[in-house]
Amino acid sequence: xxSEKMSIRxxxxxxxxxxxxxxxxxxxGCLGADDDDEPEEDDxxxxxxxxxxxxxxxxxxxxxxxxxxxxxxxxxxxVLADEPVEWGDGVWDGEMVDYTGEDTxxxxxxxxxxxxxxxxxxxxxxxxxxxxxxxxxxxWEWGGEHTHTLxxxxxxPHESPEDGAADAFAIEGDEEEMNSHxxxxxxxxxxxxxxxxxxTPYETDFAYEDKNWFGHRGAIRxxxx
Numbered sequence: 127x128x129s130e131k132m133s134i135r136x137x138x139x140x141x142x143x144x145x146x147x148x149x150x151x152x153x154x155g156c157l158g159a160d161d162d163d164e165p166e167e168d169d170x171x172x173x174x175x176x177x178x179x180x181x182x183x184x185x186x187x188x189x190x191x192x193x194x195x196x197x198x199x200x201x202x203x204x205v206l207a208d209e210p211v212e213w214g215d216g217v218w219d220g221e222m223v224d225y226t227g228e229d230t231x232x233x234x235x236x237x238x239x240x241x242x243x244x245x246x247x248x249x250x251x252x253x254x255x256x257x258x259x260x261x262x263x264x265x266w267e268w269g270g271e272h273t274h275t276l277x278x279x280x281x282x283p284h285e286s287p288e289d290g291a292a293d294a295f296a297i298e299g300d301e302e303e304m305n306s307h308x309x310x311x312x313x314x315x316x317x318x319x320x321x322x323x324x325x326t327p328y329e330t331d332f333a334y335e336d337k338n339w340f341g342h343r344g345a346i347r348x349x350x351x
Contacts, residue, residue: 236268251344
């Protein structure tokens with residue numbers, strides 16, 4: 127029964143992928159920063175270290191949010207794999223690639239997804255997690271046999287998949303051509319994004335009723351220099 131179910135889902139998925147997936151994009155900040163976290167001085171004029179603890183706690187909370195987002199187990203890897211694969215603790219190793227101070231950053235949004243030693247297809251962001259400075263321009267590029275969307279995960283998130291899918295721009299040209307989108311991040315905070323439906327956080331009736339098909343997600347953290 128399991129192999130029959132996998133076969134049916136695989137055919138449905140491949141049918142969807144054959145026509146491509148188009149959509150829109152709007153990248154918006156999920157979390158803002160507190161501008162009042164300046165060190166305080168005691169009566170002797172010495173700077174207190176309390177805010178350092180607050181900063182570290184904020185960093186930990188950011189990374190925990192990003193880890194939960196990037197390592198949430200996908201629901202439909204079986205349509206890509208010849209044999210069952212083990213997600214384990216996820217594919218993100220906790221590293222935020224440091225691009226602070228850079229004016230521009232490029233992210234490949236059709237990088238190969240590798241799980242449990244098996245390459246499953248172009249359903250990954252590379253790098254998955256990055257840190258940048260305010261004012262940095264991020265450019266996503268994707269292409270190949272599958273077309274992807276780029277949608278921000280708002281806080282609060284969209285109430286329905288239809289709202290999420292409505293955020294976007296039409297992808298021009300043939301599926302084989304490279305497509306790209308860029309956005310300037312001005313405000314510090316955590317920014318989460320995904321491909322709909324390959325990484326959507328919502329259950330959907332698109333092809334089959336599962337969320338986060340293949341874990342096609344990314345995260346950006348904007349930090350003050």
